[in-house]
Amino acid sequence: MSAREELVRRLRGTVLPAVATPMDAAGVVDAGALRGYAERIAAEPVGGVAVWAHTGRGLYLSERDRRRVLAVWREAVDGPLVAGVGVPRAAGAVGLADAVGATVAMAVAAAEGGADAVMVYPLAQLDGDDDAAVELHERVAAVSGLPVVGFFLHGEAGGYPYPPRLVERLLALPSAVGVKLATLDRAMACQDAIGAARPSGRLVITGEDRMFGPSLMWGADTALVGIAAARVPLTSAVLDAWRAADHERFVRASARLDRFAEVTFRAPIEGYVQRMLWAAVWEGLVPEEAAHDPYGPALPEGERRAVVDCLEALAKEPAQDRAGA
Template structure:
């Protein structure tokens, strides 16, 4: 059995938190806080974790910090670690070749650090060139020796939508383990991509924090989501109930998760990283002084209060995670 097939078997039906990176207000990573956070996340029933992803501000980290962040998670988690790879913000690029080279270099770094797979950020430089998109994934897989995940990322996070035909072609690659969908609020695009992905027998991974329950009903079979950076049990409860066919529990858990998503994934959408950090503080996952997102928009105190009030309401529900 190939490494790609093994990864598919291990991840299907599981939740992978897109984990946050504890930082101070200057963007300095707090590695002591990170180790505690990693240990707490690893204690939950996760299928693995996703590092260097959008929630963890992976493209903003220095190469040295990325390596150390991956090392912390590799030491803490005995399950698959998926690393997001793309063009670091500090890397100057003048065209597609530069962007591909930077992405492939990051994939090699992930392999050297012990990652089990890479999730390839969509590159703006591809400009709709499907053949180039396939070549990007093939190069990342070949250079790193790791399975790859495609990443259908909404434009508000710097991505662009993969058309259904590209999703199908991508999943036909032997090195492709699956595709992660993060269309934000585009129900039809999500449905079309899931339909295109289902025929390949690979992972259909929801990243739809605001359409989590519906995306499972439409056919997603696994999850890699930023919302699980704080609320792992609640996220897993929705997926588990759906897979078990316990529709009553699914509706109740999905309603609770939707309430939390409504308080954390809203305009400005880039603020969700800070909101998740606030939630992680409330959960006792990271300390207050390490709950800063210097790369997102400034948010008013009222937004933090809304997040906290939502968490408090959920805590009063005996069925809440």
């Protein structure tokens, strides 16, 4: 069994939190808070962890901080680590060749740090050029030596929609582990991409925080989601119930997760990172002083109250409704 096939086997049917990066208001990573957070998440029912993803502000971190973050998670987590790779924001506007070079360099750094696979951010420079997108994924895999996850990311987070034909081509690559779908609220695009991905036998990974339950019903079989950055059991309960064909439990768990998603993944969508950090503080995963997202929009205090109120309400529900969450 190849490394790619083994990774597919280990990850299928599991939740991989797209973890946050504890930092202060100036963007300085809090190493102590990061270590404690990593240990707590690693103790949850996860199949692995995704670092340097959008939730963790991977493209905003310095190269030094990315390496430190990966090292902490590698030490804490026994399961697979998937690292997001793309063009660091510090690089500014670059052409296609430089964007590809930066993505490959980040993938090499991920391999050196012990990552098991890389998730390739969509490059704006590739929009509409399917051949160049396929070549990017091939080069990342060839140079880094790591299996690759394609990343269908919505435009609000800097991505662009992959047409079904591109999804099919990416998943036909020998290095492809699967494709992650994060279409935000585009149900048809999500369904079309899942339909294109399922025949491949590779992972169909949902990143649909606001369409989590439906995306499983449409055919996703694994989850890599920012909503699990704080509430892992709340998320894994939905996937576990679906895979067990326990539809009554699935409906209850999905409804609970939807309530939490409604107060965290909402406009402005870039504010979800801060909202998830507030949830992490409530849960005791991250200290208050390390729960800042300096790269997102300023949010009114009322939004934090809504997140906390939702969490407190969920915690007060009857035990049978909270089972697994």
